[in-house]
Amino acid sequence: MSSTMRAFVLTGPRRGAVQEVPVPRPESGEVVVDVERAGVCGTDVEFFTGEMAYLHQGHSAYPMRLGHEWAGTVSAVGAGVDSGWLGRRVMGDTMLGDQTCRRCARGHQHTCENRQEVGIRGDRPGALAERLAVPAWSLHALPDEVDAVLGALVEPGGNALRAARAAGACDRALVFGPGTIGLLTAMFLRAAGTEVHLMGVDDGSFARGLGFEHVWTRETLPDLPFDAVVDATGAADLPALAVDLVEPAGRVVYIGLSGRPSPLDTRALVLKDVTAVGVLSASPGLAETIAAYGSGAVDPRPLVAATVGLDDVGAVLAGEWRAGPGPKIHVDPRR
Incomplete structure (x- = not known):
């Protein structure tokens, strides 16, 4: 050798x-x-x-x-x-x-x-x-x-699975950023029976091809109640928007990282009784991700x-x- x-x-x-x-x-x-x-x-x-x-x-x-x-x-x-x-x-x-x-x-x-x-x-x-x-x-x-x-x-999937789990049991969720992590998060949410909406910067044709019907830009996003919002982008302004858009008593999940600090008014969290969760790593979600892939629940x-x-x-x-x-x-x- x-x-x-x-x-x-x-x-x-x-x-x-x-x-x-x-x-x-x-x-x-x-x-x-x-x-x-x-x-x-x-x-x-x-x-x-x-x-x-x-x-x-x-x-x-x-x-x-x-x-x-x-x-x-x-x-x-x-x-x-x-x-x-x-x-x-x-x-x-x-x-x-x-x-x-x-x-x-x-x-x-x-x-x-x-x-x-x-x-x-x-x-x-x-x-x-x-x-x-x-x-x-x-x-x-x-x-x-x-x-x-x-x-x-599996590694990116473990991150996404943790983000989806952090969103909690919800009827409707919004995911910012239909890249790898955003789409994987959307897949895990869909597998759990959640109505998934995605917000990106283009026409969303790729996401639609994966079977996601509700794909929007910031300008076209409908006025709907979202029980959870997941930010899988690197945009510094979107963490605050997530809090603005989530329903009172809902959950916001942050898995994307901006290159600069993101301004967020914690008064909005308190007055809406919102739970905010940060996801750093795939580590606690690897075994469950392997199982989901193996069963075909997520492809x-x-x-x-x-x-x-x-x-x-x-x-x-x-x-x-x-x-x-x-x-x-x-x-x-x-x-």
Whole structure:
């Protein structure tokens, strides 16, 4: 076996290329995964442009290897790891808490102050590579019904599932931002029997093609009572609009992040008796997302516009890749 592998390495803002890097060896408690699919997400684009906050807060630094939405097969295990993992198809948690702090002990390892994030934070290389090393405890086995395409959509799906659950039991919900997370959230809400409305900036033809009848722009949004509003955008003004539009005693869910602070008058929350929920991570929702994909309750495959090789990652991050109408690009590092 070769001692090197191909990986996309980001060396600075708008600078990156495929390089030959050492093949990872599993340390104690780790496994090595042969990556079959990895998704490119908005966070990766922010690292590419240099706008990602972690770069300026000291949590991340160039050079770095991106990729936190992935699926593959375990090919090696380190000391202390059950050999039964070998050959198993898996995906893994992005958030890797230190497993020792109070937050980790309380089951909130995704909020650990000392956490690593695969392909994002703490110098933990990501999955835009032929192989990836991760702790065995972070793995989730994939059933036969969940192939590599679906497996690489579990991480964004876990975020969306948590957003949908945070919306609570509701008759009608409004989702801002019909991108990957917004559409996945809409899918989970629909699967729960909710009447889903989406608000975006275009004619919504892609969302309509997925079976969502109620797709609007801000100008065409009807005056309806919304029991929950989910903001899956990066627009700084929409968190306040969510509170304006939600019904009294309703719920607003914030999963999108703006590049600047979002003004929000908490008096509106109080006087409308609104519950506001922030969703940081997919971690608590991964197992349930895998089950939903496996049962067919939610099918996110149409979101994948194209699957490319590592050599095309730079163009994808730069927005130069021409693909289909879906919002998600997948990478097959074996190409």
